[in-house]
Amino acid sequence: MxxxxxxxxxxxxxxxxxxxxxxxxxxxxxxxxxxxxxxxxxxxxxxxxxxxxxxxxxxxxxxxxxxxxxxxxxxxxxxxxxxxxxxxxxxxxxxxxxxxxxxxxxxxxxxxxxxxxxxxxxxxxxxxxxxxxxxxxxxxxxxxxxSTAAIPIGLPTTRHERLLPVLQYLAAHFDQNLTLESVSSHFGISERTLSRLFTNILEMSFVQYLKMLRVVKGIEMMLQTNQNLSEIAYQTGYGSIAAFSKVFYQLTNKRPSVFLQGIH
The missing domain is CATH 2.60.120.280 (Regulatory protein AraC)
Incomplete structure (x- = not known):
């Protein structure tokens, strides 16, 4: 190229x-x-x-x-x-x-x-x-x-005509109570079809993608705002800092508090 x-x-x-x-x-x-x-x-x-x-x-x-x-x-x-x-x-x-x-x-x-x-x-x-x-x-x-522990903080992307609008919708509403059922209903497709789109095209489930999206958005907030972790947890769609911390650890192998210390 x-x-x-x-x-x-x-x-x-x-x-x-x-x-x-x-x-x-x-x-x-x-x-x-x-x-x-x-x-x-x-x-x-x-x-x-x-x-x-x-x-x-x-x-x-x-x-x-x-x-x-x-x-x-x-x-x-x-x-x-x-x-x-x-x-x-x-x-x-x-x-x-x-x-x-x-x-x-x-x-x-x-x-x-x-x-x-x-x-x-x-x-x-x-x-x-x-x-x-x-x-x-x-x-x-x-x-x-x-450099022995890579951090998998990235989102798969696609230009697929059916899935791209869904990803754009999730990015705009990640702080809301999103489920496979609610999102498939919003786009007028079956849950099974939407689930297959994520699995076949992005090679991850709807839930996995949403978790990754929320962690990425949480990291952006840590770096670009002065909000505390409780506020970030709430604004990424989690009801408690414990729930956010659990998902964050699953994806990065670090607690948000430890990760935050490492970037300042």
Whole structure:
């Protein structure tokens, strides 16, 4: 797929380099891919990474690893607090570990945070033999060791003509008491048909999708508002913080309170 924009054209010019770009500006690019593996760290605020089949939310103090050749585009919401740090790594050794060939979102520990921050010393291509290359190569080398638990906080997407309006409806009414019965009735289709649409197209049940949607919306509220967890639980359709916390833990393996501490 042809590349677009200024720095996107330049990333793959030097196949053996690490391309470094740190920015606060919001950029809008179409779906694209690189020959290099991409690490995008969200220092503050919130960002989204969209793929042909799903959309992922990247919270503050987390990074996403996007393997080479994987189509995607990033969306950064308007926020003074949102800064992304982007490192594009040579891919000729990616088969040395399964990590490099699998997309994932990971929390950043203090060691990795310091290394990513330190990489701001360089800009654009850093080639073998250049000052900083060995440091950046070491950063890539430690990723499989420090990134063992990917956080599955993303929503599948579709352009299916029958299911897309349903997903749009859920996104607009996620705080309400939604059930398979009520939603199927709203769209004038049977519960069995709606259930099959979710299972066959999104490969998850209606209930699983709704849980994921509410957790994603909860994370957005944690990052973009000053609401406490009780308020967020209520506004994501749960009657108590305990119910919200239970679902949040099921999907992220963290309690919301612990997750909130990690992003501030």
């Amino acid at each position: 042809p590349q677009h924009g200024n720095y996107l054209d330049d990333i793959d010019v030097e196949p053996l380099s690490v391309y470094v770009m740190h920015e606060k500006a919001e950029r809008k690019f179409p779906m694209h891919s690189h020959h290099k593996g991409q690490l995008t760290f969200v220092e503050g605020g919130i960002a989204y990474c969209n793929f042909p089949d799903r959309s992922l939310v990247i919270p503050a103090r987390h990074y996403i690893w996007i393997p080479s050749q994987m189509e995607h585009y990033m969306v950064i919401r308007h926020s003074r607090s949102t800064t992304t740090r982007n490192l594009y790594f040579y891919s000729q050794d990616d088969d040395s570990h399964p990590f490099y060939n699998k997309m994932g979102i990971y929390p950043v520990n203090d060691l990795l945070l310091n290394m990513i921050t330190y990489s701001a010393k360089w800009k654009e291509h850093v080639l073998p033999g250049d000052a900083g290359f060995r440091f950046l190569a070491s950063l890539k080398d430690i990723l499989p060791d420090v």
